[in-house]
Amino acid sequence: MLTKELVEEEIRFEDKDEDLISKLPDCILVEIVSRLPTTKEAIRTGTLSKRWKHLWTSVSNLVFLDHNENKFVFDFFSFVDKTLTQRPRLKLYTFRLHTYYNSRLYGSHIQNWIRYVVSCNVEHLILRLWNRGHRNEFPLGQFVFINSCFTHITLSCCALNPTGAISWKNLRKLCIAFGKFDEDFIENVSSGSPVLETLELKYCYGYKRLNITSKSVKNLVFDGYMHASYNDIIEFNAPNILTLTVQDVLVLTKFLLLNVSSLVEAHLDYTIPSWEYVTTIEEAEEEMLKGFILNLRHVKHLKVGISCSKVWFPLWML
Structure with missing residues (x-):
């Protein structure tokens, strides 16, 4: 008491x-x-x-998270507009934006927000932009692709078609999710990002070959692949990377490792989903894993996750 x-x-x-x-x-x-x-x-x-x-x-950090997919859109955009208007253009460390939007009504708002944070020399840019009712990715201005302040970039559902060169002189980590790009884009990223160390690709599409010859890129995470065609074949050439992770759902026929001669550590934890028109899914899984194992014989540390275990153990017993 x-x-x-x-x-x-x-x-x-x-x-x-x-x-x-x-x-x-x-x-x-x-x-x-x-x-x-x-x-x-x-x-x-x-x-x-x-x-x-x-x-x-x-x-130094601005974080705007809109989890209301079907309501209060106007309130969220008004809140962000007001907040950025009241804040002076001071140095920013992180800008994180996660929202659902209608490109016709609110596309210009998002463009203005990105311009604002770029003018504040933001270092970590994290954009997760879901276009309500459409599959079109958000169009990024060329000014986003020419910036020496970025050190970490995460782009989800963004259009990756710069009209000019890419110049990210201080970028160390790049994550791209649900984006479409071609082979030239990755090569432009490599040439324009001299200190880039880590590249993460999550459910990206539009390319058939990943050609990463940059000597600075040491870590690659291939986090899922899903497109309309199950018959896609991805070729991967990265002679200088040290770690490789292949995980999540792979909707493709083959993942060919052409050159990973410097690889020290690899982690395989992916699945190939069953599709009605694929009658030999087990054979496809076994064939893909065999290909990985043969090309990773020189790797010092190989981890095979539970998703691959049903194929791994029969192969290991051979």
């Missing part, structure tokens, strides 16, 4: 903590606010006191 003395002591302790927090410099408080999960939560800290009211305008 709490006595009067204990309650008074607890109050004095809480007051002491509150005083300590209020004495922190603005730069520390801004860092605290910047680490909140979303920008909306960062703005809400302004209700704590007058001192906190404008701290959010100096945050």
Whole structure:
């Protein structure tokens, strides 16, 4: 049971903590606010006191997540517009945008947001843009493909057809998801990204060959492939990569490793789905895994995940 003395002591302790927090410099408080999960939560800290009211305008991370696929679209876009209008053009570390949109109504809004964050020298650009009711990818302006501030880029459902050269001089990691591109795009990325180390491709399509000859790219993650044709054959040539991961669902006939002579570590954890017009799915799985094993004999560390185990164990017993 709490006595009067204990309650008074607890109050004095809480007051002491509150005083300590209020004495922190603005730069520390801004860092605290910047680490909140979303920008909306960062703005809400302004209700704590007058001192906190404008701290959010100096945050280095902007995170806007729209999970309402079928409602409140106008509210979300109005909120982002207002937020970026109130924030000065200060240096940005991360800009993360996840939203459903209608290209006719809100495409120009998104273009303006991207221009704003690029003008703030953003380093981490993360875009997940789902075009409501359409399969067309979001068209990125050429200014996105020429930027020396980017260090990490994630592009989901974005059109990858730059009108000119690609220049990402400080880019170290590139993730592309649900995007269409041709063989030339990857070669342009390699030539225009001299320090790129990691490339992740998730359910991308439009290409038949991945030719990665850059000496800087050391890690490749091939995270699923799905297109209209099951008969696709992907050729992969990357003589300088050190690690390779092939995972998730592969809707294709073959994945041919042409040259991975520098590879040290590989992880295989993929599945080939059953389709009505594919009568020899087991043979296709076995043939693909055999091809991988033969081309990965020199690899020091080979991990075969549970998805491949039903094929791996019969092969291992041979």
